[in-house]
Amino acid sequence: MKGLIKKDLFMIRSNCKILLILFIVYLIMTIEGNDFAMFLLPFMSIMLMISTFSYDSYNKWTSYAITLPNGREKSVRAKYLATLLIALVTTIFTLILLIAVSYFKTNTINMEEILENMLGMLFGIFVIQAFMYPSIYKFGVEKARIGIFILVFGVAIIGGVLSKLFDFSKIADMFKFLNQYSLIVIPLAMFGLLYLSYKVSEKIYQKKEF
Amino acid sequence: MENILEIKNLSKKYKDFQLKDINIKLPKGMIMGLIGENGAGKTTTIKAILDIIKDYQGEIKVFGLDNRIDEKKIKEDIGVVLDDMFFPEILMPSDIDSIMREIYKNWDSSLYFKYLNDFSLPIKKEIKTLSKGMRKKLEIATCLAHHPKLLILDEPTSGLDPVARNEVIDIFLDFIQNEECSILLSSHITTDLEHIADYITFINQGEILLSKTKDELMEQYGVVKCGLEDFLKIDKNDRLRYKKNRYEYEVLVENKKEFNKKYHMTTIDKMTLEDLMVLMIKGVK
Numbered sequence: 302m303k304g305l306i307k308k309d310l311f312m313i314r315s316n317c318k319i320l321l322i323l324f325i326v327y328l329i330m331t332i333e334g335n336d337f338a339m340f341l342l343p344f345m346s347i348m349l350m351i352s353t354f355s356y357d358s359y360n361k362w363t364s365y366a367i368t369l370p371n372g373r374e375k376s377v378r379a380k381y382l383a384t385l386l387i388a389l390v391t392t393i394f395t396l397i398l399l400i401a402v403s404y405f406k407t408n409t410i411n412m413e414e415i416l417e418n419m420l421g422m423l424f425g426i427f428v429i430q431a432f433m434y435p436s437i438y439k440f441g442v443e444k445a446r447i448g449i450f451i452l453v454f455g456v457a458i459i460g461g462v463l464s465k466l467f468d469f470s471k472i473a474d475m476f477k478f479l480n481q482y483s484l485i486v487i488p489l490a491m492f493g494l495l496y497l498s499y500k501v502s503e504k505i506y507q508k509k510e511f
Numbered sequence: 512m513e514n515i516l517e518i519k520n521l522s523k524k525y526k527d528f529q530l531k532d533i534n535i536k537l538p539k540g541m542i543m544g545l546i547g548e549n550g551a552g553k554t555t556t557i558k559a560i561l562d563i564i565k566d567y568q569g570e571i572k573v574f575g576l577d578n579r580i581d582e583k584k585i586k587e588d589i590g591v592v593l594d595d596m597f598f599p600e601i602l603m604p605s606d607i608d609s610i611m612r613e614i615y616k617n618w619d620s621s622l623y624f625k626y627l628n629d630f631s632l633p634i635k636k637e638i639k640t641l642s643k644g645m646r647k648k649l650e651i652a653t654c655l656a657h658h659p660k661l662l663i664l665d666e667p668t669s670g671l672d673p674v675a676r677n678e679v680i681d682i683f684l685d686f687i688q689n690e691e692c693s694i695l696l697s698s699h700i701t702t703d704l705e706h707i708a709d710y711i712t713f714i715n716q717g718e719i720l721l722s723k724t725k726d727e728l729m730e731q732y733g734v735v736k737c738g739l740e741d742f743l744k745i746d747k748n749d750r751l752r753y754k755k756n757r758y759e760y761e762v763l764v765e766n767k768k769e770f771n772k773k774y775h776m777t778t779i780d781k782m783t784l785e786d787l788m789v790l791m792i793k794g795v796k
Contacts, residue, residue, distance in 0.1 A: 302614030311606045312599055315637075356599035365596040368561045368663075370586040370612050510564045 305371060305379030306386070312356060313349045313387070320345060324394055331402045342398070343422050345392040347429055350384050354442045364511035377438070379505045381495065384430055392423060420487045427491040429453070431498035438505040514572075515539050515661050515693040521559055521569035522770065530555050530717045533569070537710070540690035542683065544708035544725070545697035546784060548792055553697040557665050559675040560695075573661065587616055590659035591648045592667045600639035607653055615657035626652035628676075643670040650755065651679055654694065655686070658702060662686065662694040668703055676700070680707055701784035705729075711784065720791055733767030733779040734786050736760070741776060749773065752794030763790040 320342075327341055357363050366376045399415045431451065436445035514536045521533040530552045537543045545553045558564045561570055562582055570577040573585045596605055604627055611618045627634060630648040638646060647670050654662060668676045684707055686692055698704055704711065705725070706741070712722040721728075735745075742753070742760040749770060751763040763786070764770045767779050778785075 302613075304610040307613060308598070308602070308606070308610045311602055311610070315601055353599075356601055361593075361596035362599050364558075364563050365591075365593060365598070367563050368589070368591040368593070369585065370583045371614060377755045458582055508565060510566075511557070 302371060302375045302379050302382075305366070305376060306383050309350075309353050309380065309383035310386070310394060310395065312353045316349055316352070320349075324398075328398060328401065331398050332405050342395055343388075343391050343426050346387045347426055347433075350380075350430070351433070351437075351442065351446065353380075353383075354437050358442050361511070367511070373506050373509075374503050377499065377506050380434065381499045381502075384434075385495075388426060390422060391426075392419065395419065395422065416484060420484065424487050424491045427495050431494045434498055435501040435505055438502045513539050513575075513768075515574060516560070516571075516695060517572040518556070518560070519570040519572075521556065521567060521571065523555060523559065523564065523567040527553075528552070530559075530567070533714070533719055535695075535712060535722065537693050537695055539693055540687055541709040542687060542694040542696060542707050543710040543712060544624075544704035544784075545712050545714060546699075546701060546704065546788055547694065547714035548788070551714045553714055554665055554742075555697055555717075556714065557593070557663055557695070557697065560663060561586075561589075563586075570766055574730065587657075588660040590654035590657065590662045592647075592654050592664045594666045594669070597646070597650055598638060598653075603635055603637055604649055604652075605634045607649075611653065611656065617657045619656050619658060623652060623656035626655060630675075644672060645673055647671055648675065648679070651682070655682070660692050662692070662696070664694065664696045664698075666698055667696065668698060668700055670704060676703065683707060701788065705784055713787070715792060728784075728787070729770075731766050732782045732787065733764050733770065734782050734790070735762040735764055735767075735770070736778045736780060737762065739778060741774075744774065752790045753794060754790055754794045761790065761794075763787070763794060 315432065323345065324342060363376075367373060371379075396415070396419060399418055400410055401417060403410050429449065433445055433449045436448050439445075516535065516537040518533055518535040521530060523530040528550070533552070533556055534673055535543070535556075545556070547553050555564065556671075559567050560578060562571065562578060563717075574588065578585060598610075602610075608618075608620050608623050611623075612620060624634070626632075630645075630651070630652060632641070632645055632649055638649065641649065647667065653669060664683075667683075668679055671679060680703060683694055683696075687694060696704070696708070708725050709724050710722065711728055713720045732751075736759050737745075738759060742762065745762060749764060751765050753760055753762040761784070764779070770776075771779060
């Protein structure tokens with residue numbers, strides 16, 4: 302399995318230079334006061350992993366991988382572990398960004414706020430990936446990409462409309478108590494979701510024919 | 512003789528295609544050539560052996576083990592070249608070594624780099640920059656570098672120039688020298704198979720039309736070329752297939768010696784595998 306993780310990391314290696322340049326640009330933008338820039342890097346990590354799926358499918362690696370002694374389940378596991386690794390790296394880079402912003406803006410480092418921002422961002426990435434990976438294994442990368450964008454925009458639009466029509470503040474209040482546990486609840490939720498997604502992907506891939 | 516690969520009654524149904532009762536036995540130290548037109552079922556058979564396709568009926572044993580139960584163990588000793596399926600093209604040959612070292616217990620880096628050197632392949636260039644022939648050579652180097660006992664090759668020589676093809680064929684012949692290793696090879700380049708195959712299995716529309724030793728095939732089968740008058744003399748039971756050309760008839764016969772004794776026709780040509788394929792598929796019964 303180590304070999305399969307290596308494969309994904311080698312595949313994104315060619316994008317490292319671009320990532321480094323983007324990181325510097327984001328760093329400057331963030332220091333200049335554009336807070337949104339810090340979310341671009343994690344977004345890039347999603348795109349990088351999707352690009353590995355695209356290359357896999359273009360060169361029919363997915364069928365070739367079955368001929369190797371790893372077994373189907375390890376192929377899927379390797380993809381999720383590579384995702385976690387990339388997320389770890391982007392987290393570290395983003396952490397540097399957030400600390401830099403906090404320091405340049407206020408001359409102090411607000412670790413609690415930084416950690417909350419960080420978790421929010423990671424949660425966002427993992428939710429997208431948790432839905433996207435099983436769809437890729439089931440329908441292929443092109444259809445899954447379109448599907449996930451429709452899903453994200455659909456949820457955003459429906460959520461927006463519903464929030465205008467109904468008052469959700471009472472429901473939100475009911476869950477307010479969770480806020481104090483956010484540093485525990487959010488990681489548990491996102492890893493739980495990713496694990497569930499991994500299990501679904503594995504099941505799909507086990508049955509898949511090429 | 513011990514079989515390295517044994518397929519019993521392999522069947523698989525698709526919407527528009529069916530693989531029917533495929534039976535194959537490949538002994539140790541032998542090369543079996545799979546022939547047949549596109550879509551005949553050669554690749555489907557290969558995919559079933561490798562578990563790339565699921566839900567098929569029948570039994571497949573490799574090294575005497577069930578291909579589904581002992582999948583991982585079996586795959587340690589199989590080398591594979593599949594048509595158009597390989598590593599993502601943004602990787603480099605050196606990456607393949609680094610990856611495969613972690614995948615195969617017996618991966619031999621020095622052997623892999625020796626093949627790259629013999630094939631004049633670059634080590635630090637992305638696969639996408641290589642020509643089709645060079646990619647094929649890289650696939651062959653990759654499939655051989657973990658000392659497999661069985662090679663499963665789907666069109667391994669397509670895209671190679673005649674010199675490279677000869678080079679590759681010599682490597683395959685070397686591979687079976689220790690008599691413990693075998694090759695299952697599908698190819699449209701039938702002349703390659705005439706050079707190296709010990710057995711020929713002909714698949715057509717999902718069924719095995721014939722499976723014999725190559726020597727048996729080449730010695731027994733023949734193509735009679737004759738005019739209408741001679742053609743009409745040939746009994747229906749004595750011909751396998753025939754094809755009417757502009758000036759002559761081509762008749763495929765199963766036993767050219769017997770045929771010659773009975774009909775005394777002088778123009779019985781030695782059959783090539785291409786003749787066999789064309790006449791069996793396009794000829795009239």
